[in-house]
């Protein structure tokens with residue numbers, strides 16, 4: 337008999353599965369449950385974008401593309417970044433990946449040597465730490481605070497830098513807190529990094545979804561641009577999660593090395609998706625506005641509803657999540673969410689799924705219908721009534 341446990345890589349065996357999954361497994365067994373758990377748009381990809389994908393199939397574009405992606409797509413991505421965010425990347429500085437997820441993995445794998453430290457502000461999206469571990473690096477988590485609007489502060493950053501620090505992850509706009517970094521925050525971070533060799537991985541997958549002010553990228557800060565790998569993608573801005581397409585931009589010598597990993601592991605991102613993405617970047621600005629306005633309405637509805645129920649909640653400035661405080665009821669975040677799901681049939685995610693600092697919080701995704709949000713709020717009111 338093979339002892340598979342023994343055969344498996346220690347790195348893989350000790351990796352914890354994502355804390356989000358458990359709730360979907362319970363949810364799957366329930367009828368009439370509402371999910372405000374999953375982090376994806378509730379829109380279907382706009383028709384003209386889907387049509388471009390369909391048309392590419394009709395035209396017979398069913399082969400691999402070049403490793404870096406269609407040159408037309410890289411050219412329109414370059415135009416898009418200039419138009420929307422005043423970012424200057426030539427098409428040669430951009431390559432197309434399987435979602436932002438692959439881009440994040442490539443950045444980490446191409447930069448991290450065994451023992452290198454990677455600073456990861458938490459609470460944040462679940463993938464950074466595990467991918468660092470898989471690259472034999474050491475994730476160094478920094479707990480961001482509600483009183484600092486969940487921003488990574490210059491002081492917090494300075495305190496964790498060591499001679500082994502290789503990379504800083506900037507996960508803003510943030511999943512799950514909705515925090516953003518503004519120009520001043522980035523300039524303060526630039527000051528801390530000045531004179532070091534620390535690289536930055538900026539996950540800007542929610543760049544198009546900010547409320548009240550435009551997203552600022554570290555690449556808009558001249559002192560940070562030379563050390564930043566920018567990751568973006570199509571999933572959130574264009575409601576294209578299933579198309580699995582993203583991209584990465586950054587200094588050419590690093591991109592060149594990253595492309596080798598992509599070449600050997602992936603070959604090229606999905607061809608149909610790349611054709612659809614050309615249409616998205618060229619003619620999708622209006623769709624983004626429409627969807628963002630709709631998320632913004634729901635953001636206001638949920639925030640008011642949570643505050644009316646007496647919960648403390650940071651007003652999210654980006655993405656489509658809210659991170660209210662649910663400590664103080666004598667339940668851990670996990671117990672709170674498990675009981676809420678079992679008793680009221682609403683799935684939300686415990687803050688602890690997003691790392692240290694998440695205890696006492698829950699993530700609610702408001703990319704769900706107004707009706708679902710209203711029902712969830714009413715059920716939350718009933719649930720809290722029983723806890724109080």
Ligand SMILES: Cc1ncc(COP(=O)(O)O)c(C=O)c1O
Nearest residue numbers: 435436437461511541569571582
């Ligand atoms: C912060 C963040 N980064 C990256 C991703 C992955 O996105 P993609 O679908 O482009 O792989 C997600 C998905 O939830 C996310 O929330």
